[in-house]
Amino acid sequence: MPRRPGSHAAETNRRMREAALRLFARHGYAAVSMRRIAAEVGVQAGALYSHTPDKQTLLFSLMQDHMHELLAARAALPPVRGAEARLEQFARFHIRFHLARPEAVFISYMELRNLEPENFRVIEGLRRDYETALETILRDGAAEGVFSVPDAKIAALGLIAMLNGVNTWYREGGRLTLEEVEAIYRDMARKAVAV
Amino acid sequence: MPRRPGSHAAETNRRMREAALRLFARHGYAAVSMRRIAAEVGVQAGALYSHTPDKQTLLFSLMQDHMHELLAARAALPPVRGAEARLEQFARFHIRFHLARPEAVFISYMELRNLEPENFRVIEGLRRDYETALETILRDGAAEGVFSVPDAKIAALGLIAMLNGVNTWYREGGRLTLEEVEAIYRDMARKAVAV
DNA sequence: GTCTATATACTGATAGAC
DNA sequence: GTCTATCAGTATATAGAC
Structure with missing residues (x-):
């Protein structure tokens, strides 16, 4: 299953949810920004919107x-x-x-x-x-x-x-x-x- | 006890705490802005800082x-x-x-x-x-x-x-x-x- | 799918007039 | 004590290039 560079959909999605779970639990939903989640995942904030509306x-x-x-x-x-x-x-x-x-x-x-x-x-x-x-x-x-x-x-x-x-x-x-x-x-x- | 207009310290303080209590409980600390608390009290946001640092x-x-x-x-x-x-x-x-x-x-x-x-x-x-x-x-x-x-x-x-x-x-x-x-x-x- | 750049709006907190 | 005005920073979300 070859992967094109910059295409890690399933993995990024998993990491986004994992990071969101940890950050929301620790700091609260309202206190956690999409930028911060993105930083944990290792992508830019805009990229998260390919995985959640x-x-x-x-x-x-x-x-x-x-x-x-x-x-x-x-x-x-x-x-x-x-x-x-x-x-x-x-x-x-x-x-x-x-x-x-x-x-x-x-x-x-x-x-x-x-x-x-x-x-x-x-x-x-x-x-x-x-x-x-x-x-x-x-x-x-x-x-x-x-x-x-x-x-x-x-x-x-x-x-x-x-x-x-x-x-x-x-x-x-x-x-x-x-x-x-x-x-x-x-x-x-x-x-x-x-x- | 005459009051100068615009001077309602004790009352404003009470209302600020009451509003903050209700809003923090309902929406969460991080989701409530000082402006919103001020709006409930009926003052401008800056005025709250006379009652809390x-x-x-x-x-x-x-x-x-x-x-x-x-x-x-x-x-x-x-x-x-x-x-x-x-x-x-x-x-x-x-x-x-x-x-x-x-x-x-x-x-x-x-x-x-x-x-x-x-x-x-x-x-x-x-x-x-x-x-x-x-x-x-x-x-x-x-x-x-x-x-x-x-x-x-x-x-x-x-x-x-x-x-x-x-x-x-x-x-x-x-x-x-x-x-x-x-x-x-x-x-x-x-x-x-x-x- | 991810990037950069950006639109638009809001944030906590402060300064100075009254 | 409260007002207006504002600073500097951050927010969510989107557009278009690659």
Whole structure:
């Protein structure tokens, strides 16, 4: 597959998204210029517009990809029986998935307000789909009599918020291993909704 | 107290901080210009610099005030006996205090990355003081034998993250009253660290 | 696809009149 | 304390050469 000089479309696109993800996460969407992203990629600012129609679409695309990956990965989990086991699986999956891509997670939460209304609506819908998955587990558990949750929706949001919190402080090589963190939060989540 | 025309120092200062709080919360620090804040206040951009040395100091001041208020309000809580009662008091206080000022809460979390290093250090110190208060409750409860927490620091961060989550969805006049929300989260927090 | 150059608009902050 | 005017820098995005 010969390449003409100055033609590295796929590679430049990948590097642009990678740089944007890192810079948006670190400094915020509004604080990062297209020039700065371009500098990280090693091209001039104008060249980025061959890979994204504008800055807003770049942000939206990063967030949408993250949410799609999240939903696909969850849907691909092996089926388990019983609400308790499903909750433990969810907690473990959530922590592991989110700790593996802290920048995408950070952006997908922090930059919601910088999405144009239509884009915001799309991302919010994907987020709600994910929340509903946990809500269903809690509802089933309540029906089975193994969980005690006065409001499954609120409980789901509470658990997700707690699990998300891991991303704000966990650093690889820190005091606790990933397995220890998973165990601690899985237990807290389980107990929080227990009868 | 007669006022010369064009001299409304205290009032303009108050309005500037109020506008900055609202605009920073809604659009983000980096996305809000001094001109836009000035427009909300009803003065020209240059006039703001009689009330703050620069934009960064304005942000820092808003965050610092919020954290001082938080710590002062918590310190003023009536003393209660027993780790369980103290935890319930903390949860109730946290939710009520944070829901009463969503914009300051939002900014104090989201705009940390836009603080200059020295300012960041100060705010982080205040935040850690608050987290330590809850950590102490959990540690005491573990010593009393009423809580089961393998790591008090991690548990405190987890509970605070869960409680903070309320701010992302609670709206006055919604499906649940403030009292119901408090009760749900207080119970989840209590159970999460129970033996 | 990337470059240079540029249009147009906005940014934080300051100077000096009143 | 607020105004007008302005400096110097930067922003997003586009046009046309290669």
